[in-house]
Amino acid sequence: MFLITGATGGLGRRIVRLLREQEMPVRAFVRLMSRYAELEHRGAEIFIGDLQQEKDIKKACQGIQYMIGAHGSDGNAAALDYRANIELIDRAKDIGVKHFVFISVLGADRGYENAPTFKAKREVEKYLQASGLNYTILRPSGFSSNLLPLAEQFRQTGIYLLVGDPKNRTSIISTDDLARIAVNSVSTPAARNQILPVGGPDILKREDIPHIFGRIFNREPIVINxxxxxxxxxRGAFGLFNPNTGKSLGTLRTLLANEFFCTTHEIANVESIFNLKLESLESFLRRYLGV
Incomplete structure (x- = not known):
């Protein structure tokens, strides 16, 4: 039995689909108001709970052999990115989970002091490494599925908002590839007890993304930079009225201000370990946009 947190998110939903296609038993940890009908239809066991409640985590972990932590912070890094993951690891130790896959973030080890999500995920990484559990820590450089809403907006308007340095590099991972890597991590010896940066096959400049959109939709992009x-x-204005919002925007500021890309060696290493050819961002977008 696999426990998947964040099961209705872009990544978690894909992980559940893959496991059910392999006829693996899956328990999907979901919130009551989330959209989980598809997962239930695919045969996943639905556990409705709150990751901020220890009693819910304890119940969800009963009878579990594998865990994949794919939930996000939902604006509350301390509670969800940190405390919930620590509790999941503790429960995994108590029940003897065979393998724990944790979805971290590329750059978690860079010491970004003003980025709550980065700080939380790095502390969870260290805790998991010291836990005695078999683990795989995946550090993606951004999900391609997050660009789908932007692509749809571009389809309608031709406008792309690019905040910050357009020359900053990125290597956005196909969310489908990341889901496959997460699932296969539990059965791939070379992935055991490893921290793996995970990115797409192309190192792109941020300014390349609107031009990819332009090729897909055959229109010249209007880039607002x-x-x-x-x-x-x-951010400062928000902080005056709501200090917590100002702090939470620190993670977004870090993402906008820095480069997040995997080296060609890191990309080749992941392809070798998992015996796959990583999908380009343009290929992913074309598949989902039907163009």
């Missing part, structure tokens, strides 16, 4: 200073001003 406000400086990062404008974001800082808006």
């Amino acid at each position: 406000p400086p990062l200073l404008l974001f800082d001003a808006v």
Whole structure:
């Protein structure tokens, strides 16, 4: 039995689908108001709970052999990115889970002090490494599925908002590839007790993304490129009225201000370990956009 947290998210939903296609038993940890009908239809066992409640985590973990932590912070890094994951690891130790797959973030080890999600995920990484559990830590450089809403907006308007340095590099991973890697990590000896940066096969500049959209939809992109200073001003204004919101925007600011890409060696290493050919961002978008 696999326990998947964040099961209705872009990544978690794909992980559940893959496991059910392999006829593996899956328990999907979901919130009551989330959309989980598809997962139930595929034969996943639905556990409705709250990752901020220890009693819910304890119940969800009963009879589990494998865990894949794919949930996000939902704006609350301390509670969800940190405490919930620590509790999941503790429960995994108590019941003798065979393998724990944790979805971290590329750059978690860089010491970004003003990025709550990065700090939380790095502390969870260290806790998991010291736990005695078999683990795989995956550090993706961004999910391709997160660009689908932006692509649909571009389809309608031709406009792309690019905040910050357009020359910053990225290597966005196909969310389908990441799901496959997460699932296969539990049965791939070379992935055991490893931290693996995971990115797409192409190292792109951020300014390349609107041009990919332009090729897909056959229109010239209109790129609006406000400086990062404008974001800082808006963040500061939010912080005056809601300090917690200002702090949470620190993670987004970090993502906008820095480069997040895997090296060609890291990309080749992942392809070798999992015996797959990683999908390009453009290929992923074309598949989902039907173009």
